[in-house]
Amino acid sequence: MKDILTPFASAGRLMLKDDLKAVEPQNLSDEALVQAAQQGSLDAFDVLYERYLPMVYNRVRFTVPETDIEDVTQEIFIGVIRSLKSFKGDARFSTWLRTLVNRRVADYYRARNPAETELETDISEAESVLNVVHVSSNTASIDDQIVLRRALHELPESYQDILLLRFVEGLQFNEIAQERSQSLEATKSLFRRAVAALRKQVEQPDA
Amino acid sequence: MPDNSQFDSSMLDDALASFTDRLLGGESSESTTSDSEFRDLQVTASQLARALKASPPDPAMAQRIRASLAAEWQRTMPVTKKTSAQPRAGWWDRIRGMFIDESDSRWQSKRSLQQTYGFALAGLAAILVIILIFTDLIPTETLPGATLSTPVIVAGALIVGFVLGAAAWYFLRRKR
Numbered sequence: 001m002k003d004i005l006t007p008f009a010s011a012g013r014l015m016l017k018d019d020l021k022a023v024e025p026q027n028l029s030d031e032a033l034v035q036a037a038q039q040g041s042l043d044a045f046d047v048l049y050e051r052y053l054p055m056v057y058n059r060v061r062f063t064v065p066e067t068d069i070e071d072v073t074q075e076i077f078i079g080v081i082r083s084l085k086s087f088k089g090d091a092r093f094s095t096w097l098r099t100l101v102n103r104r105v106a107d108y109y110r111a112r113n114p115a116e117t118e119l120e121t122d123i124s125e126a127e128s129v130l131n132v133v134h135v136s137s138n139t140a141s142i143d144d145q146i147v148l149r150r151a152l153h154e155l156p157e158s159y160q161d162i163l164l165l166r167f168v169e170g171l172q173f174n175e176i177a178q179e180r181s182q183s184l185e186a187t188k189s190l191f192r193r194a195v196a197a198l199r200k201q202v203e204q205p206d207a
Numbered sequence: 208m209p210d211n212s213q214f215d216s217s218m219l220d221d222a223l224a225s226f227t228d229r230l231l232g233g234e235s236s237e238s239t240t241s242d243s244e245f246r247d248l249q250v251t252a253s254q255l256a257r258a259l260k261a262s263p264p265d266p267a268m269a270q271r272i273r274a275s276l277a278a279e280w281q282r283t284m285p286v287t288k289k290t291s292a293q294p295r296a297g298w299w300d301r302i303r304g305m306f307i308d309e310s311d312s313r314w315q316s317k318r319s320l321q322q323t324y325g326f327a328l329a330g331l332a333a334i335l336v337i338i339l340i341f342t343d344l345i346p347t348e349t350l351p352g353a354t355l356s357t358p359v360i361v362a363g364a365l366i367v368g369f370v371l372g373a374a375a376w377y378f379l380r381r382k383r
Contacts, residue, residue: 040284074272078275163255167256167259188224189220195223198251
C-alpha cells in the first residue's frame with residue numbers, strides 16, 4: 001500500500017484538524033491521518049479504519065475461530081484508539097498495527113481454555129474453509145486446508161507473520177523486507193524456512 | 208527457473224520466492240523441478256495460496272464495528288482538547304465576561320451572574336456617593352435639594368446609585 005504524500009506531510013509540519021477540511025482525507029498518508037486522529041479527528045481515524053480493516057480482518061480470520069473474528073477485530077481497533085496517543089511514529093503505522101494484532105491474538109489464546117479452543121477451532125475452521133472453497137473443490141482439498149490452517153497456528157510468530165504478509169496481505173518480498181526492516185535475502189530465507197516448517201508441521205503435527 | 212541441479216540454500220530461497228510470485232500472479236503453479244526438497248516446498252506454497260485467500264470483510268460487520276468504535280472514541284478521546292487549545296482570555300475579557308454572556312449553552316447561569324454583579328455595582332455606586340457626601344468632597348450646598356435632611360439625602364443617593372448601576376449593567380448587556 002503506497003502512501004500519498006500530501007503538502008502537509010511533506011512539509012513536515014503537524015497535521016491539524018482543520019487541514020482535513022482542505023484535503024481529501026482518503027489521499028492523506030497514514031502518518032498525517034494518525035496526527036490528525038491524535039488531535040481528536042474522528043474523520044481521520046475513520047479513514048485509517050477503512051484502510052486497515054481488510055488487513056486486520058484477514059489476519060484475524062486466519063488466526064482465530066470464525067465465531068470470534070468480529071469481536072477480536074473490534075477489540076484490536078479499540079486498542080488502537082486507546083493506544084493512539086502513545087504512537088510516536090518511530091515505526092510505520094502498519095507495522096505498529098500488526099504488532100497490536102499479533103499481541104491481541106496471543107492474548108486471545110492465552111485467555112482461553114485449550115480444549116475449548118481446539119474444539120471451536122475445528123468447527124469454525126471447517127466452516128471458514130467451506131465458505132471460501134470453490135464449489136468444485138473436493139473433500140480432500142478441504143481437509144488439506146483445515147490441516148494447513150491448524151498447522152499455521154502452531155508455527156512461531158515470525159513464520160506465521162511472513163506467510164500472512166505474502167499470502168494474505170499480498171505484499172511483495174521487497175515490501176515485506178521494508179516492513180520487517182531486514183534485507184531482501186533475509187526475507188526470502190525466512191519465507192523458505194517458514195514454508196518448510198509448515199510442511200513439517202503438516203506431516204508431523206505432534207513434532 | 209532452477210531445475211534438476213542441487214540447490215544451495217540461497218538459491219532455494221530465490222527459487223521459492225520467484226515461484227510464489229508467479230503463483231500469486233496467476234501463472235501456472237506446475238512444478239518442473241526434480242529437486243525433491245524444492246518440489247515439496249512448491250506443493251506447500253500452492254496449498255497455502257489456496258488456503259489463505261483473502262476476502263473483504265462483511266459490510267454489515269464493518270458497520271457494527273464502526274458504531275462501537277465511534278462510542279469508544281467519545282469515551283476515550285475527550286473534547287477537552289478543544290477548550291485547552293483556545294487562547295487564554297485577557298483580564299478585560301474575563302471582567303467583561305462577568306457581565307456579557309457570549310455562550311448560548313450556559314446562558315441561564317450567566318444571566319443570573321450578570322444580575323448579581325449588576326446589583327452589586329449599583330450598591331457600590333450608592334455607597335460611594337454617600338461617602339463622598341459625608342466627607343464633604345461634594346459641596347452639598349450646591350446640589351439641588353441642599354436643604355433636605357440627611358436621611359432624604361441617603362435615600363436619594365441610594366436611588367441614584369441604583370440607577371447608575373442598572374444603567375451600567377444595561378449598557379454592557381446591549382454591547383453584546
